[in-house]
Amino acid sequence: MDEQWSFVGKKVNQRWLWHAIDHSTNTVVAYVLGKRTDEAFKELQTLLEPLGIKKYYTDDWGAYRRNLPTEQHEVGKTNTQKIERKNLNFRTWIKRLARRTICFSKLESMHDTVIGLLINRVEFGIDIHAYH
Template structure:
């Protein structure tokens, strides 16, 4: 009895394929002939799970959904070093300013200006976490649009004025006219008094955002046994969450940098 198996590209699901040699173990390789497809070659069976199509995307998705490195390695049946390497490779693709919020430029064509979004009022806050041990504090400084509660920009560092200045510099092109913060001294020292309002009344949205981040990422939970050993990994995982959920970016796309 003969039977036929239809083989399609795991990336674009196109059946326009050609044979492309075989692996060292004698497994047949296939190449997608679709011009727009980014897949080079693929096999129907891999001896190592990490090579299967979609595995690295699962690594990223699990990382931003409260899974630790060892959790991910156990579930996907891959090495924990592969999990770490996959996340580190995403560092260059991250951005710290929301691309949806741009400065309104009258010199641009009308159709371009209509697509731009400007922010008039912003809420700012800092969120505590740690790396390695609780004495090594790592704060997430971020700002959200007061109207939509969408993250505008973020930075990581100590709870120092110099880190807040980095966040302020990222927000400068947005021409924000009003800032709402708590009574932490860095805000009062570096924001113009006429543009700055202190109090809990207008910072409820960013406080709600902080709770959302703690629910997504165990690294931000106050009492947790899931923490990063490297500041780089800590920043990447939280950055991936913000880039996907808040900025609406495709975090699985290959970096051009």
């Protein structure tokens, strides 16, 4: 699991992509867009509960330490390299995840929609044009 920073409008209006990948397939299994709070992490955790995950690999952010069972939680860079690479890909594909450009978000709803569409397209092969 990891969280990725972005913003809407101004840098003070931070928006975070919380996501989890399957370590063996490198596929996003769940994601939440929100603030960098325990509440946003708990939303992600709720989405992951039905999957019966036995081990969580994260960085040292406090929300993970406070909310994951110690025996299932491993902190460190060794097993988070795949998700960090995925973060880099997302930043490359969607510039609004990196900095203010001509394509930055002015509305949280648009910001979340664009990121959600990318994840659905890249990770799950869902083509929104197929539904028109």
